[in-house]
Amino acid sequence: MINKTLATCLEAVSPVFDGATVMLGGFGNAGMPGQLIEALRTHGARDLTIISNGAGTGDFAMGALFGDGLVKKLIASFPAPTAKQFREHYLKGEIELELVPQGTLVDRIRAGGAGVGGFYTPTGVGTELAAGKETRVIDGREYLFELPLKADFVFIKALQGDRFGNLTYRGTMRNFNMVMATAGKYVAAEVDEIVPAGSLSPESVHTPGIFVTHLVAVPRHPRLLELPAEENP
């Protein structure tokens, strides 16, 4: 019987080795695998290359990961000014940054997951992000050649999952989680709830279990459940 569930996030991150490439899902706090990232911090593998949209904010989960000295490189599109830990260590020269336009980041991950060896896009042509990239004119328009991205480990967040690894999301949680799930050798999902096999409608499965190695049901990171200040009585 297939059962991809694990009891703890620490088990889920235990195979991560020094020097690994790790994708982290989420956009802002929505769909951020906060507990898996905290487990990754505890696990302590070093010299990681992180692929994510941003660099987190604040002093927990992704925001804190960059302050732990575990990351040597970030491939991202939007390390926001609020990503204080990343900013500090980037400016000291301790973390390398490969900045990628967001849509190109998405398509590079999609290419990695789909077995595509690269693609041409007009995004970035004529900008400093085109430096060193092969160009090609197609139908009179200039394009940049972009390479696929794959990861040794992918950590994502979903709403529900079943023992087969089928996942569903809610609201804006899908963001990078769905595409990253296709691009890893090992994919672990943090879910609010593991539901009995057969209770997810096949039509409503967003990430089919074929992409998922393991899943863990865990309450969301408490900081991800905080309402904005004006909502607190």
Add this chain to the structure above:
Amino acid sequence: MMMLTRDGIAYRVARDLPEGSYVNLGIGIPVLVANYLDPEKEIFLHSENGILGVGPTPAPGQVDLDFITAGKGYCTLVLGASLFDQTLSFTMMRGDHLSHAVMGAIEVAANGDFANWRVPGQSVPAVGGAMDLAVGVKNIFIAMSHVTNKGKPKIVNACSAPLTARRCVRRIFTDIAVIDVTETGLVLREVLPGLDAATIQSRTEAPLAVAPDCHEMDVPETFKGIQLRQ
């Protein structure tokens, strides 16, 4: 000098978004456009993190943590909205499916080049979806102040700040004018009431042609104010 407020620029941009358009609004003045859309037009606002049909900010006590916009604020959805992942979202942005993108800018050049992603001197670069929208959406509208806080023209012969994309801006909405970018250069279409074309040109580095039907902007008095800085 009299000029439009930030909300005034947003109000004027909203007038140029047609019924049924699919629009991405950038941070800054562009997001204010949402407050001035006629609900009858049923314009769908796109958020790059995976929403078509962004609605108003939720009422107090109604926040749902799973619903955020690209600006990381909480949101509701409108009737007819849809939710999706990054692949589909950027397919909309890169594949010429959205009808309009409204963005801020540091500089816009006479040929439609613009710069908006990296302020000179910014220590940590961040680009997000700006370059994707710029090359993937036909109608690129820029909403910005006409000059910098120090009075330096932002509509220039050539951008000095790092480019977002080449030759893609269609229309520029500022606090004193509406200007089209055409094959032959910039064309002044509207001026703030009380100003003339010569005044607009004096605050613009790149040469402006004046459209034969150039006229005064139609914007309510509440959106006009006196510039305090400079």
